[in-house]
Amino acid sequence: LLIDGYMSQSFGPNSAEDYLHHLLKIDQSGLNQSCQTLPRPDGLGVLFAIRTLREKLSTTPFTEDRDGRPLWLLDYSIVRTGTVIPQARWSPDNATDYRNHVTEAILQMPIFFMQKNGIIGLSLDDAINGRCQTLRDARMLAHLGGKTTTHIRIGWPGYNEFKRQVQIRDETPAKNPITIGKFAHHIGRSIEAFLRVSLLCNLCGINPIDIRIIGAIHVSAGSWMPILQLCDVWIF
Template sequence: MNDSNAPQFTRDFLTDGYISYTFGPRDAEGYLVQLFAVDAASVRAIRHQSGAFYVLNRPSHNSPPALLVNGQDAWLLDYAVRTGGSVVPQQLWPSQGQGDRRRYVDQAQFSMPVFFINASGSLGVPVTNAAAGDMQLHGVNLPSQLADKTAMTIRISWPGYPLPEHQVQLRDQAPTRNPITLERFVKIVGSRVKQFLLDCERVPVQGPPSNWIVGHGNITSDEVMLIGLVQVSAFGWMPILQLMSRVVL
C-alpha cells in the first residue's frame, strides 16, 4: 500500500462504514473522539481498494498499527458495508449515571475495532457457524489489541430487546494463562450472540412493534453475520452484526 503520492483523506467511513451503520453517524463521530482523543474532523482516514478504511491518527490505547502508508503507521478503522442485508442498529452508550459514564467511557482508552476476515478474504462469519466453531479465519492468534486483556464484557443492543451483558475470558486455563486462539474467541462470541437471539424468541418486544422482531417467521440466528467487535467502554465491547440478505426498513 506504499505509494509515492500523498494519500487522499476521506470521511466516507461516517456514511459507508459498519460503525456508522451500527451506531449512526452522530454517535460514530463521538466514538472517534473517544478512540483518538481528537475532534472527529481531525481524523485522517484513507479508503483502500479492499473497502477497508485505514486511519493515520494514533489511537488513545497503544494498539499496534496494521500497516505503513507512505512510511506512516496506519490502523484499521472500519470497512465499507458490503453486499448483503441490513446492519443491525445498536445504541452505543445507553443512559447511565454521570459518574459511571465519566469513569468507564470518558476516562477509558479504547482499543481499535476488531474485524473477522476469512482465509478467502471475505468479511464476517455466520453466527451459527461461529457458534459451532465452523470457520476458516485469517490469522490463528487472538487479535493483538486483545492479547493483553484477560476478559471483556460483550453487550448486544438489539432494537426492542433487553440489553444483556456476557463476560468472555480471553485466557485459557493453563498455569501460564495464555491468550485463547482467534477461532476460540469467535466461537465464544458467536455462541453468546446465538444464545441471545434464542432468548429473544421467549421475551416480548419492548415498545412498539418492530421490524427487528426475533423468532420463527421473523429474524433468526441463521441469517445473522458476525462482522467484528467495537470497544464501547473500559471493559465493554459490542458486536457488529449484519443480516445476510434481509433488508429491514
C-alpha cells in the same frame, strides 16, 4: 467513514463519531486529517485507516501508505448483501463510570473478522460451533483490554439490552489473552444466548444461518459490542 462504514451503519453516524473520538482521543478535525480511504483487497468497496495512533495502543498496523508510514484499520465500507442490524451503542449511565470507563479509558481498536479468502464476516452458525479456523487472524492474540473477563453486549432494536460475561484469558498458567478465533466463538455463543431468551427465531424467523458477525467494537473498558449483518434485506 461516518456514512458507509459498518460502525456508522450499525450504531448511527453521531454515535460512531462519538465512539471514534473516545477511541482515538481526537476531534472531528483531527479524524479528517488522519483518516485515509483505501480500496479493499477484494475490490468490494473501500476500507478506512488512520495514520496516527496513541502510544498506549499496541495494535499491529494494518498496512502502510505510499511513503511507508503505518496505517491502522478503523472500518470497512459495508457490503450491501443484507441489512446491517442497527443497535444502540451501550455506555455507562453514571457520569463517573462514563468518565472512568469511556472518556478516560484506553479503548482497543475495532476487531473485524476477515476470512482467508478476503470475505468479511463470520457466519453466526460457524461462530457458535467454533468453526473459526477460516479467519485470517484466527490464532492471533486478541487485544481486548487486558482484563480477565469482559461483557458482550447486544442492542438489537425492539429488545432490552442483552449482556453476557465471558473469559478473555486462557486457562494456561500464564493466563494469556484469548485468540481472535476464541473471541469470535464467545461472540457467537453470546448472540445464541440472546436469540434463545428473546425468542427472536420464533417471532421473526431469524436463525443463526441468517446472521454474519462482521466484527466488534470496544464500547467501554469492560464491554464489547458486535457488528452484525443479516444475509437478506430487513426493515427494522
